[in-house]
Amino acid sequence: MSEPLSAAMRQQMLQRMIEIREIEGRIQELFLENVIRGTTHLCDGQEAVSVGMAAVVDAAHGDTVTCTYRGHGHALALGLTMRSMVAEMMGKVSGCCKGKGGSMHLTDMPNGLIGTFAVVGAGLPVTNGAALTAQTKGTGALALGIFGDGTPNIGAWHEAVNLAAVWKLPSIFLCENNLYGEYSPYADTAPVENVADRACAYGIPGVIVDGQDAEAVYAAVKTAADRARAGDGPTLIEAKTYRYRGHSRTDPAAYRPEGELDAWLQRDPINILAARMIADGQITQAAVDGLKAQAATDAQAAIDWALAQPHPPLDAVHEDIWV
Amino acid sequence: MATITYREAVVRALAEEMDRDSDVIFFGEDVGKAGGVFKVTPGLYERFGPARVRDTPISENAIVGAGVGAAVTGLRPVIELMFADFAAVTLDQIVNQAAKMRYMSGGQIKVPLTIRAAQGGGAGFASQHSQCCETWFMHAPGLKVVVPSNPADVLGLLKSAIRDDNPVVFLEHKVQYTEKGEVPDHTEHVVPLGVANIVRRGDAVTIVATQRMIGVAQQAADELSGEGITCEIIDPRTLVPLDMATIIRSVQKTGHLVTVEEAVHAGGWGSEVATRVTDEAIWSLEGPVVRVTLGAGIIPFSEPLEHHLIPHKARVIAAVKRTLAV
Numbered sequence: 282m283s284e285p286l287s288a289a290m291r292q293q294m295l296q297r298m299i300e301i302r303e304i305e306g307r308i309q310e311l312f313l314e315n316v317i318r319g320t321t322h323l324c325d326g327q328e329a330v331s332v333g334m335a336a337v338v339d340a341a342h343g344d345t346v347t348c349t350y351r352g353h354g355h356a357l358a359l360g361l362t363m364r365s366m367v368a369e370m371m372g373k374v375s376g377c378c379k380g381k382g383g384s385m386h387l388t389d390m391p392n393g394l395i396g397t398f399a400v401v402g403a404g405l406p407v408t409n410g411a412a413l414t415a416q417t418k419g420t421g422a423l424a425l426g427i428f429g430d431g432t433p434n435i436g437a438w439h440e441a442v443n444l445a446a447v448w449k450l451p452s453i454f455l456c457e458n459n460l461y462g463e464y465s466p467y468a469d470t471a472p473v474e475n476v477a478d479r480a481c482a483y484g485i486p487g488v489i490v491d492g493q494d495a496e497a498v499y500a501a502v503k504t505a506a507d508r509a510r511a512g513d514g515p516t517l518i519e520a521k522t523y524r525y526r527g528h529s530r531t532d533p534a535a536y537r538p539e540g541e542l543d544a545w546l547q548r549d550p551i552n553i554l555a556a557r558m559i560a561d562g563q564i565t566q567a568a569v570d571g572l573k574a575q576a577a578t579d580a581q582a583a584i585d586w587a588l589a590q591p592h593p594p595l596d597a598v599h600e601d602i603w604v
Numbered sequence: 605m606a607t608i609t610y611r612e613a614v615v616r617a618l619a620e621e622m623d624r625d626s627d628v629i630f631f632g633e634d635v636g637k638a639g640g641v642f643k644v645t646p647g648l649y650e651r652f653g654p655a656r657v658r659d660t661p662i663s664e665n666a667i668v669g670a671g672v673g674a675a676v677t678g679l680r681p682v683i684e685l686m687f688a689d690f691a692a693v694t695l696d697q698i699v700n701q702a703a704k705m706r707y708m709s710g711g712q713i714k715v716p717l718t719i720r721a722a723q724g725g726g727a728g729f730a731s732q733h734s735q736c737c738e739t740w741f742m743h744a745p746g747l748k749v750v751v752p753s754n755p756a757d758v759l760g761l762l763k764s765a766i767r768d769d770n771p772v773v774f775l776e777h778k779v780q781y782t783e784k785g786e787v788p789d790h791t792e793h794v795v796p797l798g799v800a801n802i803v804r805r806g807d808a809v810t811i812v813a814t815q816r817m818i819g820v821a822q823q824a825a826d827e828l829s830g831e832g833i834t835c836e837i838i839d840p841r842t843l844v845p846l847d848m849a850t851i852i853r854s855v856q857k858t859g860h861l862v863t864v865e866e867a868v869h870a871g872g873w874g875s876e877v878a879t880r881v882t883d884e885a886i887w888s889l890e891g892p893v894v895r896v897t898l899g900a901g902i903i904p905f906s907e908p909l910e911h912h913l914i915p916h917k918a919r920v921i922a923a924v925k926r927t928l929a930v
Contacts, residue, residue, distance in 0.1 A: 388708065
């Protein structure tokens with residue numbers, strides 16, 4: 282365990298995790314009610330990775346992030362508003378991508394989010410490109426790519442990690458190992474026990490971190506960020522975490538062994554940080570409950586706002602293809 | 605005016621644009637120290653240094669992805685895929701990412717990326733290193749597609765491609781690398797994307813052709829002129845955007861259209877030209893639109909077979925006579 286973070290940082294992380302948990306639950310309801318169409322990939326249980334990562338990323342300094350279609354938590358942690366995100370998922374013109382992207386394609390450049398890439402592995406080569414810009418221009422910025430435990434089985438992952446290592450790019454490869462690649466258990470599709478074990482093939486550090494502990498995630502990403510900014514190249518971080526729900530809207534996750542979810546619920550990232558803050562006298566249980574109530578109010582307000590927004594005009598269908 | 609080769613026009617365009625704009629960088633497999641496997645880019649590494657001219661691993665996904673990410677974040681990268689056929693290895697990055705990122709982001713992002721690759725047959729490289737791949741990219745809105753046919757156009761179109769804020773696929777015909785042509789001496793020879801070139805004036809038939817097929821069409825036109833048939837040859841120069849106005853004006857004059865493509869018949873760019881002409885100018889047509897293509901062929905290794913498959917003079921002449929019913 283590294284040095285504890287300040288009370289203010291902890292408070293912000295806790296609040297944001299609670300907000301992510303709340304809105305993800307509401308999004309699931311909206312999908313089931315057909316208010317939101319298509320599909321969705323929720324991140325309940327993985328919130329600590331989102332907030333630990335985002336606390337390191339400095340978009341004003343030029344840092345950028347790519348992540349996966351399970352990206353609502355990352356986007357919110359980086360600073361996308363609930364309103365903008367929910368409106369996007371409803372295909373409204375007020376969404377962050379004017380309703381063109383939806384749940385799987387969130388982009389929020391002011392907060393450094395290049396995209397929530399929906400093709401497995403596709404974001405990592407792009408992360409390197411952002412890192413290349415930083416390296417070429419000498420900005421000191423970093424580029425962070427988030428991916429799941431299924432991604433190291435696709436070629437683009439290897440090509441990206443290799444190139445970043447060869448060019449010593451300021452890239453950080455952050456894996457959310459939630460034990461399942463879609464419906465398949467990690468162990469059925471990967472020959473090594475840990476995703477981080479693959480780092481040795483590229484001569485870069487491979488770090489395993491408790492993905493339920495936001496402060497531990499922050500510390501690991503911060504170390505990788507310092508290394509990247511110093512010109513020492515990329516780091517592979519594996520955050521061990523768990524997806525409380527199935528892969529997507531239609532997956533009840535019946536393949537999980539009995540008791541597995543319950544065991545992980547005992548290590549809930551929100552409870553871990555809240556308990557630590559209560560023990561350190563930084564917050565009371567009543568205040569935690571207050572944060573949850575406020576998040577529910579905020580989520581409802583965002584949903585009501587998004588529902589009231591118009592769809593894009595039909596003429597917009599061909600807009601924004603070309604510069 | 606100076607006379608330079610098609611190959612020299614590529615490196616000149618790159619050098620001029622890298623001089624002009626420090627955001628232009630260039631990378632690909634063996635493009636730096638070795639000067640490119642087709643010897644197209646010698647001297648750039650020595651002149652602009654290892655930060656701006658980089659050799660990459662053999663990793664097409666990583667190359668294109670790095671180009672996309674660099675373009676999105678403020679550089680103006682030019683990348684080389686060596687053989688255009690290798691785009692198949694990284695079609696996700698080109699078609700799903702580069703082409704669509706601006707749209708999917710609601711216009712937040714622009715991708716000023718130029719993807720260079722050498723395409724085309726006739727050199728004995730067989731099936732996987734000889735294809736003309738332009739239609740792969742025409743089917744992904746968001747990508748511009750450039751097919752230069754001579755040194756001046758290589759120079760002027762590549763400069764335009766690099767300056768364009770959209771992703772551009774720039775396809776060079778590898779057999780044309782040694783062809784020579786005149787180019788202006790100044791450093792601002794910029795040919796806009798989307799403006800066709802009328803290569804030869806004529807009244808009897810409009811022939812639309814690209815790259816190496818321009819030469820084949822010229823040979824056919826020379827022979828046909830002896831029979832009193834004058835051909836108008838149009839080089840669209842870019843397939844996206846496609847200058848249909850110039851083609852339609854010509855067809856309205858000649859009443860006949862032949863397309864000559866070094867590519868597969870089904871879904872070729874000639875199909876697009878033909879249907880646009882029938883849609884917008886059918887009453888000007890006085891005969892069938894005839895397309896000269898590879899048919900459903902695959903480029904073979906054997907030299908007689910390869911030369912038989914790729915459109916040649918006799919097939920263009922036959923096509924012209926068919927539409928004219930002579």
